[in-house]
Amino acid sequence: MAEAGYQYLLAYKITVPIYDYTVEFCKRWIDYKSRTKDQMEQAARSGMANIAEGNQQKSLAGYIKLVGVAAGSQEELLKDYHAYARQNRLSIWEKERVVRDVGELREVWGILKKTPTLPNSPNFPDLPNQPEIAVNLMITLVNQACYLLHKLSASLELKHQREGGFSEKLLKKRLAYRK
Numbered sequence: 001m002a003e004a005g006y007q008y009l010l011a012y013k014i015t016v017p018i019y020d021y022t023v024e025f026c027k028r029w030i031d032y033k034s035r036t037k038d039q040m041e042q043a044a045r046s047g048m049a050n051i052a053e054g055n056q057q058k059s060l061a062g063y064i065k066l067v068g069v070a071a072g073s074q075e076e077l078l079k080d081y082h083a084y085a086r087q088n089r090l091s092i093w094e095k096e097r098v099v100r101d102v103g104e105l106r107e108v109w110g111i112l113k114k115t116p117t118l119p120n121s122p123n124f125p126d127l128p129n130q131p132e133i134a135v136n137l138m139i140t141l142v143n144q145a146c147y148l149l150h151k152l153s154a155s156l157e158l159k160h161q162r163e164g165g166f167s168e169k170l171l172k173k174r175l176a177y178r179k
Contacts, residue, residue, distance in 0.1 A: 006055035046073035
């Protein structure tokens, strides 16, 4: 079976470990009864699911809108990780330190880049056991996802500008048919 187009996008592929890690992060360190847990998990899931849903839209405008929803969800999740760090007096590291000191980040990217699409069981490394390392890993991954989603949105907007949208294409077909 052929893979859907979105499955080849780094902007999508990065959201998969973000969702998985967010579920694990919440199990470990967020009260299971709290609204924050539900919101974090839903924001992480939305970041992933809206890319898939958007890709299935007939309308490029619909796809652009859902990529924007995915980006907004990732931004919301980023704020939750920042709040967790602040409320638990954990340091937020510079990106360079995370890249240098958090091996899981390199492993995740190695898996993402190894194949055109994610394998069914990508075997991501375990979420670090120390909350400060884990929150910095998550902040970095979510920042990377936000960047990639904004790049995807800009690319889709440019495509829409060059090629037109679904309604325009339907109108052209209708006019051609009438001739």
